[in-house]
Amino acid sequence: MTLRKTVLYVIVFVSGAVVLSLEILASRVLQPKFGSSVYVWGSLIAVFMGGLATGYYVGGQLSDRQASFARFGLLLFISAVLVAFIPLCSTPIRDMIFRRLGMESVERLGPLLTSLVLFLIPTTALGTISPYAVRLLADDPSKLGRQVGSLYALSTVGSIAGTLGTTFFLIVWLHTPLALFLLGAIQAVLACLAVGYGLSTKPTH
Secondary structure: OOHHHHHHHHHHHHHHHHHHHHHHHHHHHHHHHHOOOHHHHHHHHHHHHHHHHHHHHHHHHHHOOOOOHHHHHHHHHHHHHHHHHHHHHHHHHHHHHHHHOOHHHHHHHHHHHHHHHHHHHHHHHHHOHHHHHHHHHOOOHHHHHHHHHHHHHHHHHHHHHHHHHHHHHHHHHOOHHHHHHHHHHHHHHHHHHHHHHHHHOOOOO
16 A cells, blocks of 8 residues: 555544544533433434535535645644634533523524534534545546545544544543544644645655
């Protein structure tokens, strides 16, 4: 396996883990005011799927405009900042929505509105990563289908690892805000990896 493939595979796998880890932690953010009802999980699943779908589209569009590891690193860094910002604003936003909604609608609308405000944009940013990685990896048109399948399979395996790791370990070891900061830090490290690889492969004159 080439170094280029290894770097992209690592980034896609870890980012896939971060997505599902974030979704599990999101349920902990909502739980103090909205519990863990079917409305909470339905809202989270819908918002995360919507964010990922939007991110896939945006990432695909961006990757067709002079794709580079430097720009890829910028996407990763943006996702890092957005995820790390969640614990700074989650409590006031969640509590404000809880207070503003009447008791009749808070159970259903509260989780949905809070999920939209807190998690849609970070999830969209995370969703741009896989399609952009596909563009960077697609150096041989005859193997494009195999490469796309491999990257998305790897992202899904990463999501499984993120789900289990967060459920059984991360939420036991760390409070939710610290765990969210950790996810942001992980994305920042991936951004450095992408930019560092891009700089190391630039031709010298």
